[in-house]
Amino acid sequence: MMDIRERVDDRRASAEVLIYKGLTLREVEVLKWSAEGKTAAEVAIILDVKPRTVNFHISTAIRKIGACNKISAVVRATKDGVI
Template identity: 65%
Template sequence: MEHMESNSLRSLKPKTLTHREIEVLKWSAEGKTAGDIAIILCLKERTIHFHIASAIQKMGVCNKTAAVVQAALHGMF
């Protein structure tokens, strides 16, 4: 039974995120808004939203909070 659980957990591993996607999720975990992150990284707020949406899609989750939680659980930051 334990072997089956580890296989199913492995299948939940998200696709590889880019450095920027991880960075944006890390700042989100710190409580920063998209506007805050845009200022910190010298990017447009729209670009931050793009990276968040990309991470959400790659991880197969429904929202930014879930993406942040999954990234943290997988040791991405």
């Protein structure tokens, strides 16, 4: 069972993720799965959405992070401790 301190830390971490470059939680999830080498089709199955929805979130995250492609977005988010 998680104590109150751990729950506060988890909520703070979640808030920091959402604040980072204005990313939504779904965009962070998509970046995390991409960092693990999953394709958009695989992520779509995992998240129970359409592949085009995954591609939309990837494109939005790339734009918000200021990266030129998915790989550089994943690298920047990883370096910054977001994923």
